[in-house]
Protein backbone atom coordinates (compact mmCIF):
# COMPACT_ATOMS: atom_id res chain seq x y z
CA UNK A 128 0.00 0.00 0.00
CA UNK A 129 1.52 3.31 -1.10
CA UNK A 130 2.35 5.90 1.52
CA UNK A 131 -0.02 8.83 2.04
CA UNK A 132 1.18 12.16 0.72
CA UNK A 133 0.66 15.76 1.64
CA UNK A 134 -0.85 17.73 -1.23
CA UNK A 135 -0.88 21.51 -1.16
CA UNK A 136 -3.53 22.87 -3.51
CA UNK A 137 -2.80 26.44 -4.46
CA UNK A 138 -5.56 28.52 -6.04
CA UNK A 139 -4.23 31.90 -7.14
CA UNK A 140 -7.30 33.94 -8.10
CA UNK A 141 -7.25 37.55 -9.23
CA UNK A 142 -8.04 38.83 -5.75
CA UNK A 143 -7.00 35.98 -3.48
CA UNK A 144 -4.72 33.02 -2.85
CA UNK A 145 -6.52 30.05 -1.34
CA UNK A 146 -4.50 27.06 -0.18
CA UNK A 147 -5.90 23.78 1.10
CA UNK A 148 -3.81 20.98 2.52
CA UNK A 149 -4.78 17.34 2.05
CA UNK A 150 -3.57 14.01 3.28
CA UNK A 151 -3.97 11.74 0.34
CA UNK A 152 -3.56 8.12 -0.67
CA UNK A 153 -3.43 6.98 -4.27
CA UNK A 154 -6.88 6.83 -5.87
CA UNK A 155 -8.61 7.83 -2.61
CA UNK A 156 -10.59 11.00 -1.98
CA UNK A 157 -8.11 13.52 -0.51
CA UNK A 158 -8.70 14.18 3.17
CA UNK A 159 -8.71 17.92 3.97
CA UNK A 160 -6.58 18.80 7.00
CA UNK A 161 -6.30 22.57 6.81
CA UNK A 162 -7.22 25.55 4.68
CA UNK A 163 -5.70 28.97 4.65
CA UNK A 164 -6.36 31.94 2.44
CA UNK A 165 -5.45 35.55 1.89
CA UNK A 166 -8.20 37.53 0.19
CA UNK A 167 -8.76 41.18 -0.69
CA UNK A 168 -5.60 41.59 -2.78
CA UNK A 169 -7.46 44.11 -4.95
CA UNK A 170 -9.17 45.78 -1.95
CA UNK A 171 -6.38 46.25 0.62
CA UNK A 172 -5.71 45.53 3.41
CA UNK A 173 -5.58 41.82 2.56
CA UNK A 174 -7.12 39.46 5.10
CA UNK A 175 -5.95 36.11 6.41
CA UNK A 176 -8.17 33.19 7.30
CA UNK A 177 -6.75 29.92 8.65
CA UNK A 178 -8.68 26.80 9.60
CA UNK A 179 -6.86 23.72 10.90
CA UNK A 180 -9.02 20.62 11.23
CA UNK A 181 -12.14 21.65 13.16
CA UNK A 182 -10.40 24.69 14.65
CA UNK A 183 -10.55 28.23 13.29
CA UNK A 184 -7.09 29.60 14.06
CA UNK A 185 -7.68 32.97 12.54
CA UNK A 186 -10.89 34.25 11.02
CA UNK A 187 -10.28 37.57 9.37
CA UNK A 188 -6.93 39.04 10.31
CA UNK A 189 -5.91 42.25 8.57
CA UNK A 190 -2.41 42.03 7.15
CA UNK A 191 -0.08 44.96 7.07
CA UNK A 192 1.79 46.23 4.00
CA UNK A 193 3.99 43.27 3.19
CA UNK A 194 1.45 41.32 1.13
CA UNK A 195 1.04 42.96 -2.27
CA UNK A 196 0.90 40.12 -4.75
CA UNK A 197 -0.18 36.50 -5.08
CA UNK A 198 3.43 35.40 -4.51
CA UNK A 199 3.71 37.48 -1.32
CA UNK A 200 0.47 35.87 -0.19
CA UNK A 201 1.81 32.34 -0.74
CA UNK A 202 5.06 33.19 1.03
CA UNK A 203 3.05 34.42 4.03
CA UNK A 204 0.81 31.34 3.92
CA UNK A 205 3.78 28.95 3.95
CA UNK A 206 5.34 30.83 6.88
CA UNK A 207 2.09 30.54 8.77
CA UNK A 208 1.83 26.78 8.13
CA UNK A 209 5.44 25.91 8.91
CA UNK A 210 5.58 28.07 12.04
CA UNK A 211 2.35 26.61 13.42
CA UNK A 212 3.82 24.07 15.86
CA UNK A 213 0.43 22.48 16.39
CA UNK A 214 0.12 21.61 12.70
CA UNK A 215 1.69 18.17 12.76
CA UNK A 216 1.28 17.46 9.05
CA UNK A 217 3.79 20.10 7.96
CA UNK A 218 6.73 20.67 10.28
CA UNK A 219 9.19 21.46 7.57
CA UNK A 220 9.08 22.28 3.87
CA UNK A 221 10.12 18.73 2.94
CA UNK A 222 6.82 17.40 4.31
CA UNK A 223 4.99 18.82 1.29
CA UNK A 224 5.00 16.10 -1.40
CA UNK A 225 2.94 17.70 -4.14
CA UNK A 226 2.06 21.35 -4.82
CA UNK A 227 -0.81 21.61 -7.27
CA UNK A 228 -1.17 25.02 -8.86
CA UNK A 229 -4.30 26.45 -10.43
CA UNK A 230 -3.18 27.87 -13.77
CA UNK A 231 -5.93 29.73 -15.54
CA UNK A 232 -4.79 29.49 -19.17
CA UNK A 233 -3.58 26.07 -20.28
CA UNK A 234 -3.98 26.59 -24.04
CA UNK A 235 -4.59 23.21 -25.69
CA UNK A 236 -3.78 21.13 -22.59
CA UNK A 237 -6.71 18.90 -21.70
CA UNK A 238 -5.36 17.51 -18.41
CA UNK A 239 -3.10 18.56 -15.53
CA UNK A 240 0.65 18.39 -16.08
CA UNK A 241 3.76 17.97 -13.98
CA UNK A 242 5.63 21.26 -14.22
CA UNK A 243 8.95 20.82 -15.98
CA UNK A 244 10.85 22.97 -18.47
CA UNK A 245 8.48 22.17 -21.28
CA UNK A 246 5.21 22.76 -19.45
CA UNK A 247 6.59 25.84 -17.67
CA UNK A 248 7.56 27.43 -20.97
CA UNK A 249 4.20 26.52 -22.52
CA UNK A 250 2.33 28.18 -19.65
CA UNK A 251 4.59 31.21 -19.73
CA UNK A 252 3.95 31.68 -23.44
CA UNK A 253 0.24 31.95 -22.61
CA UNK A 254 0.73 34.65 -19.97
CA UNK A 255 -0.40 37.47 -22.22
CA UNK A 256 -3.72 35.66 -22.68
CA UNK A 257 -4.51 35.66 -18.95
CA UNK A 258 -2.84 38.84 -17.73
CA UNK A 259 -4.31 38.76 -14.21
CA UNK A 260 -3.53 35.09 -13.66
CA UNK A 261 -0.82 33.15 -15.50
CA UNK A 262 2.11 35.44 -14.65
CA UNK A 263 1.19 35.64 -10.91
CA UNK A 264 0.64 31.85 -10.83
CA UNK A 265 4.05 31.33 -12.41
CA UNK A 266 5.65 33.60 -9.81
CA UNK A 267 4.21 31.20 -7.24
CA UNK A 268 5.45 28.18 -9.19
CA UNK A 269 8.93 29.70 -9.38
CA UNK A 270 8.86 30.40 -5.66
CA UNK A 271 7.84 26.78 -4.90
CA UNK A 272 10.52 25.35 -7.20
CA UNK A 273 13.13 27.42 -5.35
CA UNK A 274 11.84 27.10 -1.79
CA UNK A 275 10.39 23.59 -1.89
CA UNK A 276 12.93 21.65 -3.95
CA UNK A 277 11.64 18.28 -2.72
CA UNK A 278 8.10 18.98 -3.84
CA UNK A 279 6.58 17.87 -7.13
CA UNK A 280 4.83 20.80 -8.84
CA UNK A 281 1.70 20.09 -10.84
CA UNK A 282 -0.40 22.54 -12.85
CA UNK A 283 -4.17 22.10 -13.22
CA UNK A 284 -5.77 24.32 -15.82
CA UNK A 285 -9.00 26.32 -15.72
CA UNK A 286 -9.29 25.93 -19.48
CA UNK A 287 -8.96 22.11 -19.63
CA UNK A 288 -12.63 21.47 -18.75
CA UNK A 289 -13.78 23.47 -21.77
CA UNK A 290 -11.95 21.39 -24.40
CA UNK A 291 -15.36 19.82 -25.14
CA UNK A 292 -16.90 23.06 -26.48
CA UNK A 293 -17.94 22.32 -30.07
CA UNK A 294 -16.30 24.02 -33.05
CA UNK A 295 -19.25 26.25 -33.97
CA UNK A 296 -19.19 27.72 -30.46
CA UNK A 297 -15.45 28.00 -29.89
CA UNK A 298 -14.61 29.45 -33.31
CA UNK A 299 -14.46 33.21 -33.82
CA UNK A 300 -15.70 34.40 -37.21
CA UNK A 301 -12.32 35.74 -38.35
CA UNK A 302 -9.73 34.62 -40.92
CA UNK A 303 -9.27 30.94 -40.05
CA UNK A 304 -5.66 30.71 -41.13
CA UNK A 305 -4.74 33.47 -38.71
CA UNK A 306 -7.05 32.02 -36.06
CA UNK A 307 -5.32 28.64 -36.31
CA UNK A 308 -1.74 29.87 -36.49
CA UNK A 309 -2.23 32.30 -33.58
CA UNK A 310 -4.49 29.87 -31.67
CA UNK A 311 -7.30 32.44 -31.49
CA UNK A 312 -10.41 30.69 -30.19
CA UNK A 313 -12.67 30.50 -27.19
CA UNK A 314 -10.85 28.64 -24.39
CA UNK A 315 -13.02 29.41 -21.36
CA UNK A 316 -11.95 29.50 -17.71
CA UNK A 317 -13.16 28.69 -14.17
CA UNK A 318 -13.17 25.10 -15.45
CA UNK A 319 -11.72 23.58 -12.28
CA UNK A 320 -14.65 25.12 -10.43
CA UNK A 321 -17.17 24.03 -13.09
CA UNK A 322 -15.90 20.47 -12.94
CA UNK A 323 -16.43 20.43 -9.15
CA UNK A 324 -19.88 22.05 -9.42
CA UNK A 325 -21.04 19.67 -12.17
CA UNK A 326 -20.11 16.57 -10.16
CA UNK A 327 -21.56 17.97 -6.93
CA UNK A 328 -24.82 19.16 -8.51
CA UNK A 329 -25.35 15.87 -10.39
CA UNK A 330 -24.82 13.96 -7.14
CA UNK A 331 -27.24 16.30 -5.33
CA UNK A 332 -29.86 15.83 -8.04
CA UNK A 333 -29.35 12.05 -7.97
CA UNK A 334 -28.44 11.96 -11.66
CA UNK A 335 -25.53 10.56 -13.64
CA UNK A 336 -23.16 13.35 -14.61
CA UNK A 337 -23.37 12.25 -18.23
CA UNK A 338 -27.13 12.86 -18.17
CA UNK A 339 -27.07 16.20 -16.38
CA UNK A 340 -27.73 19.57 -18.04
CA UNK A 341 -27.00 22.70 -16.06
CA UNK A 342 -26.56 26.44 -16.27
CA UNK A 343 -23.67 27.30 -13.95
CA UNK A 344 -22.69 30.75 -12.69
CA UNK A 345 -19.28 31.20 -11.10
CA UNK A 346 -19.53 34.76 -9.80
CA UNK A 347 -16.43 35.95 -7.95
CA UNK A 348 -13.81 38.62 -8.60
CA UNK A 349 -13.86 37.21 -12.09
CA UNK A 350 -17.31 36.06 -13.16
CA UNK A 351 -18.46 33.64 -15.82
CA UNK A 352 -21.35 31.42 -16.89
CA UNK A 353 -21.24 27.91 -18.33
CA UNK A 354 -23.74 25.69 -20.12
CA UNK A 355 -23.27 22.02 -19.22
CA UNK A 356 -24.72 19.54 -21.71
CA UNK A 357 -24.65 15.88 -20.72
CA UNK A 358 -22.10 16.63 -17.99
CA UNK A 359 -19.66 18.44 -20.27
CA UNK A 360 -18.91 22.06 -21.06
CA UNK A 361 -20.94 23.11 -24.09
CA UNK A 362 -20.45 26.87 -23.89
CA UNK A 363 -18.96 29.40 -21.50
CA UNK A 364 -18.85 33.16 -21.37
CA UNK A 365 -15.10 33.78 -21.09
CA UNK A 366 -13.18 33.43 -24.33
CA UNK A 367 -9.66 33.71 -25.66
CA UNK A 368 -8.91 35.48 -22.37
CA UNK A 369 -10.81 35.78 -19.06
CA UNK A 370 -11.84 39.32 -20.06
CA UNK A 371 -14.78 38.25 -22.24
CA UNK A 372 -18.32 37.81 -20.95
CA UNK A 373 -19.46 39.09 -17.56
CA UNK A 374 -17.99 42.15 -15.83
CA UNK A 375 -15.95 41.58 -12.68
CA UNK A 376 -14.14 43.35 -9.86
CA UNK A 377 -11.70 45.12 -12.17
CA UNK A 378 -12.76 43.74 -15.57
CA UNK A 379 -15.15 45.27 -18.07
CA UNK A 380 -16.40 41.97 -19.47
CA UNK A 381 -17.52 42.06 -23.11
CA UNK A 382 -17.78 45.46 -24.70
CA UNK A 383 -17.96 46.47 -28.34
CA UNK A 384 -14.44 45.56 -29.58
CA UNK A 385 -14.25 48.97 -31.28
CA UNK A 386 -14.54 50.67 -27.92
CA UNK A 387 -10.78 50.27 -27.54
CA UNK A 388 -10.17 52.52 -30.55
CA UNK A 389 -12.41 55.23 -29.13
CA UNK A 390 -11.24 55.13 -25.53
CA UNK A 391 -8.09 57.23 -25.96
CA UNK A 392 -5.55 57.60 -28.73
CA UNK A 393 -2.69 55.92 -26.88
CA UNK A 394 -4.36 52.79 -25.46
CA UNK A 395 -2.89 50.59 -28.20
CA UNK A 396 0.63 51.21 -26.89
CA UNK A 397 2.45 48.89 -24.49
CA UNK A 398 1.69 49.61 -20.86
CA UNK A 399 4.56 50.82 -18.64
CA UNK A 400 3.74 47.74 -16.52
CA UNK A 401 4.74 45.37 -19.31
CA UNK A 402 7.49 43.03 -18.25
CA UNK A 403 9.62 40.31 -19.77
CA UNK A 404 7.04 37.72 -18.76
CA UNK A 405 3.91 39.71 -19.57
CA UNK A 406 3.35 42.05 -22.50
CA UNK A 407 0.22 44.06 -21.98
CA UNK A 408 -1.11 47.05 -23.89
CA UNK A 409 -2.66 50.00 -22.09
CA UNK A 410 -6.05 48.94 -23.48
CA UNK A 411 -5.76 45.45 -22.02
CA UNK A 412 -4.59 46.88 -18.75
CA UNK A 413 -7.51 49.30 -18.54
CA UNK A 414 -10.14 46.71 -19.46
CA UNK A 415 -8.63 44.05 -17.15
CA UNK A 416 -7.42 46.03 -14.17
CA UNK A 417 -9.13 49.40 -14.13
CA UNK A 418 -12.69 48.62 -15.17
CA UNK A 419 -15.57 46.63 -13.69
CA UNK A 420 -16.85 47.44 -10.18
CA UNK A 421 -13.67 49.34 -9.37
CA UNK A 422 -14.20 51.87 -12.18
CA UNK A 423 -17.94 52.20 -11.60
CA UNK A 424 -18.05 52.39 -7.81
CA UNK A 425 -14.52 52.71 -6.45
CA UNK A 426 -14.75 49.35 -4.65
CA UNK A 427 -13.98 45.84 -5.86
CA UNK A 428 -16.06 44.35 -3.06
CA UNK A 429 -19.42 43.27 -4.44
CA UNK A 430 -20.64 42.77 -0.85
CA UNK A 431 -20.40 46.55 -0.33
CA UNK A 432 -22.17 47.19 -3.65
CA UNK A 433 -25.00 44.80 -2.74
CA UNK A 434 -25.53 46.39 0.67
CA UNK A 435 -25.52 49.99 -0.61
CA UNK A 436 -28.45 49.89 -3.01
CA UNK A 437 -29.74 53.30 -1.90
CA UNK A 438 -26.74 54.82 -3.62
CA UNK A 439 -27.53 55.26 -7.36
CA UNK A 440 -23.93 54.46 -8.40
CA UNK A 441 -23.97 51.18 -6.48
CA UNK A 442 -27.42 50.40 -7.83
CA UNK A 443 -26.23 50.96 -11.40
CA UNK A 444 -23.31 48.53 -10.91
CA UNK A 445 -25.64 45.93 -9.39
CA UNK A 446 -28.22 46.36 -12.18
CA UNK A 447 -25.51 45.99 -14.84
CA UNK A 448 -24.41 42.70 -13.30
CA UNK A 449 -27.96 41.36 -13.07
CA UNK A 450 -28.60 42.34 -16.69
CA UNK A 451 -25.43 40.65 -18.01
CA UNK A 452 -25.92 37.49 -15.92
CA UNK A 453 -29.55 37.17 -17.11
CA UNK A 454 -28.38 37.61 -20.70
CA UNK A 455 -26.15 34.55 -20.43
CA UNK A 456 -28.75 32.49 -18.60
CA UNK A 457 -31.26 33.22 -21.37
CA UNK A 458 -28.75 32.37 -24.07
CA UNK A 459 -27.71 29.11 -22.38
CA UNK A 460 -31.33 28.15 -21.77
CA UNK A 461 -31.80 28.29 -25.52
CA UNK A 462 -28.53 26.53 -26.40
CA UNK A 463 -29.62 23.71 -24.03
CA UNK A 464 -33.08 23.76 -25.70
CA UNK A 465 -34.71 24.24 -22.32
CA UNK A 466 -33.37 20.90 -21.00
CA UNK A 467 -32.04 22.35 -17.78
CA UNK A 468 -31.88 20.32 -14.56
CA UNK A 469 -30.83 23.31 -12.49
CA UNK A 470 -29.41 26.80 -12.41
CA UNK A 471 -26.46 26.83 -9.99
CA UNK A 472 -24.94 29.90 -8.30
CA UNK A 473 -21.33 29.67 -7.05
CA UNK A 474 -18.21 31.81 -6.40
CA UNK A 475 -17.87 34.49 -3.69
CA UNK A 476 -20.83 36.54 -4.97
CA UNK A 477 -23.00 33.61 -6.10
CA UNK A 478 -22.62 31.90 -2.73
CA UNK A 479 -22.92 34.95 -0.49
CA UNK A 480 -25.32 37.39 -2.13
CA UNK A 481 -28.93 36.28 -1.65
CA UNK A 482 -29.98 39.63 -3.14
CA UNK A 483 -28.16 38.90 -6.39
CA UNK A 484 -29.74 35.42 -6.58
CA UNK A 485 -33.18 36.87 -5.93
CA UNK A 486 -32.80 39.66 -8.50
CA UNK A 487 -31.48 37.33 -11.19
CA UNK A 488 -34.21 34.74 -10.68
CA UNK A 489 -36.91 37.45 -10.66
CA UNK A 490 -35.68 38.66 -14.04
CA UNK A 491 -35.60 35.16 -15.57
CA UNK A 492 -38.90 34.06 -14.03
CA UNK A 493 -40.31 33.66 -17.57
CA UNK A 494 -37.98 30.65 -18.00
CA UNK A 495 -39.41 28.91 -14.92
CA UNK A 496 -36.80 29.74 -12.25
CA UNK A 497 -37.77 31.10 -8.82
CA UNK A 498 -36.13 31.22 -5.40
CA UNK A 499 -37.85 30.59 -2.11
CA UNK A 500 -37.34 33.71 -0.01
CA UNK A 501 -36.69 31.79 3.21
CA UNK A 502 -34.38 29.15 1.71
CA UNK A 503 -32.54 31.80 -0.29
CA UNK A 504 -31.80 33.95 2.76
CA UNK A 505 -30.51 31.06 4.87
CA UNK A 506 -26.76 30.67 5.38
CA UNK A 507 -25.25 28.34 2.78
CA UNK A 508 -23.62 25.56 4.77
CA UNK A 509 -23.82 22.46 2.58
CA UNK A 510 -21.75 21.83 -0.53
CA UNK A 511 -24.98 22.09 -2.54
CA UNK A 512 -28.08 23.74 -1.18
CA UNK A 513 -31.49 24.07 -2.80
CA UNK A 514 -32.81 27.65 -2.76
CA UNK A 515 -35.55 27.12 -5.34
CA UNK A 516 -39.26 27.63 -4.84
CA UNK A 517 -41.40 24.49 -4.59
CA UNK A 518 -43.35 24.02 -7.78
CA UNK A 519 -41.00 26.10 -9.97
CA UNK A 520 -40.40 24.52 -13.38
CA UNK A 521 -36.62 24.42 -12.87
CA UNK A 522 -34.49 24.03 -9.76
CA UNK A 523 -32.18 26.71 -8.41
CA UNK A 524 -29.16 25.62 -6.35
CA UNK A 525 -26.17 27.19 -4.64
CA UNK A 526 -22.87 25.29 -4.66
CA UNK A 527 -19.94 26.15 -2.42
CA UNK A 528 -17.37 25.51 -5.06
CA UNK A 529 -13.98 24.10 -4.11
CA UNK A 530 -11.28 24.43 -6.73
CA UNK A 531 -8.61 23.22 -4.31
CA UNK A 532 -10.20 19.83 -3.66
CA UNK A 533 -10.84 19.40 -7.36
CA UNK A 534 -7.12 19.91 -8.04
CA UNK A 535 -6.10 17.60 -5.19
CA UNK A 536 -8.43 14.93 -6.62
CA UNK A 537 -6.73 15.19 -10.00
CA UNK A 538 -3.38 14.59 -8.27
CA UNK A 539 -4.65 11.73 -6.12
CA UNK A 540 -6.39 9.88 -8.95
CA UNK A 541 -3.61 10.09 -11.53
CA UNK A 542 -0.65 7.70 -11.39
CA UNK A 543 1.82 10.09 -13.04
CA UNK A 544 0.87 13.07 -10.90
CA UNK A 545 0.73 11.12 -7.64
CA UNK A 546 3.50 8.56 -8.06
CA UNK A 547 5.28 9.55 -11.23
CA UNK A 548 8.60 11.01 -12.13
CA UNK A 549 9.19 14.66 -11.41
CA UNK A 550 11.22 16.54 -13.98
CA UNK A 551 13.74 19.09 -12.79
CA UNK A 552 13.33 22.60 -13.95
CA UNK A 553 15.86 25.31 -14.67
CA UNK A 554 14.25 28.66 -14.20
CA UNK A 555 16.04 31.98 -14.18
CA UNK A 556 19.35 30.54 -13.13
CA UNK A 557 18.12 28.06 -10.53
CA UNK A 558 18.79 24.47 -11.36
CA UNK A 559 16.37 22.53 -9.29
CA UNK A 560 17.25 19.04 -8.23
CA UNK A 561 14.33 16.74 -7.83
CA UNK A 562 13.35 13.46 -6.42
CA UNK A 563 13.80 11.46 -9.56
CA UNK A 564 12.06 8.19 -9.04
CA UNK A 565 13.84 5.55 -11.09
CA UNK A 566 10.82 4.22 -12.85
CA UNK A 567 9.81 2.67 -16.13
CA UNK A 568 8.72 6.19 -17.08
CA UNK A 569 12.38 7.00 -17.63
CA UNK A 570 12.33 5.06 -20.84
CA UNK A 571 9.60 7.10 -22.41
CA UNK A 572 9.45 10.31 -20.54
CA UNK A 573 12.36 12.46 -19.41
CA UNK A 574 15.41 13.30 -21.42
CA UNK A 575 18.38 15.37 -20.35
CA UNK A 576 18.82 18.53 -22.30
CA UNK A 577 21.79 20.75 -21.44
CA UNK A 578 21.84 19.63 -17.87
CA UNK A 579 18.17 20.10 -17.14
CA UNK A 580 15.65 17.37 -17.40
CA UNK A 581 12.93 17.76 -19.95
CA UNK A 582 10.05 15.49 -19.15
CA UNK A 583 6.49 15.34 -20.19
CA UNK A 584 3.76 15.33 -17.62
Ligand SMILES: Nc1ncnc2c1ncn2[C@@H]1O[C@H](COP(=O)(O)OP(=O)(O)O)[C@@H](O)[C@H]1O
Nearest residue numbers: 140142143347348349428429430475476479480
Ligand atom coordinates in the same frame (compact mmCIF):
# COMPACT_ATOMS: atom_id res chain seq x y z
N1 LIG B 1 -21.52 39.02 1.32
C1 LIG B 1 -21.15 39.19 0.07
N2 LIG B 1 -22.05 39.59 -0.85
C2 LIG B 1 -21.69 39.76 -2.14
N3 LIG B 1 -20.46 39.55 -2.60
C3 LIG B 1 -19.52 39.16 -1.74
C4 LIG B 1 -19.80 38.96 -0.37
N4 LIG B 1 -18.65 38.56 0.25
C5 LIG B 1 -17.70 38.52 -0.72
N5 LIG B 1 -18.22 38.87 -1.90
C6 LIG B 1 -17.53 38.97 -3.20
O1 LIG B 1 -16.85 37.78 -3.51
C7 LIG B 1 -15.64 38.12 -4.21
C8 LIG B 1 -14.62 37.06 -4.03
O2 LIG B 1 -15.07 35.91 -4.66
P1 LIG B 1 -14.09 34.71 -4.90
O3 LIG B 1 -14.81 33.71 -5.72
O4 LIG B 1 -13.56 34.27 -3.58
O5 LIG B 1 -12.97 35.50 -5.69
P2 LIG B 1 -11.69 35.08 -6.50
O6 LIG B 1 -12.04 35.45 -7.89
O7 LIG B 1 -10.56 35.84 -5.94
O8 LIG B 1 -11.53 33.58 -6.36
C9 LIG B 1 -15.20 39.43 -3.56
O9 LIG B 1 -14.53 40.20 -4.52
C10 LIG B 1 -16.48 40.08 -3.18
O10 LIG B 1 -16.82 40.98 -4.19
Ligand SMILES: CC(=O)OP(=O)(O)O
Nearest residue numbers: 140141316348349369
Ligand atom coordinates in the same frame (compact mmCIF):
# COMPACT_ATOMS: atom_id res chain seq x y z
C1 LIG C 1 -10.55 33.00 -14.46
C2 LIG C 1 -10.82 33.98 -13.39
O1 LIG C 1 -11.28 35.05 -13.67
O2 LIG C 1 -10.53 33.59 -12.14
P1 LIG C 1 -10.79 34.41 -10.79
O3 LIG C 1 -12.25 34.67 -10.74
O4 LIG C 1 -10.34 33.50 -9.69
O5 LIG C 1 -10.02 35.68 -10.87
Ligand SMILES: [Mg+2]
Nearest residue numbers: 140141347348
Ligand atom coordinates in the same frame (compact mmCIF):
# COMPACT_ATOMS: atom_id res chain seq x y z
MG1 LIG D 1 -11.76 32.28 -7.84
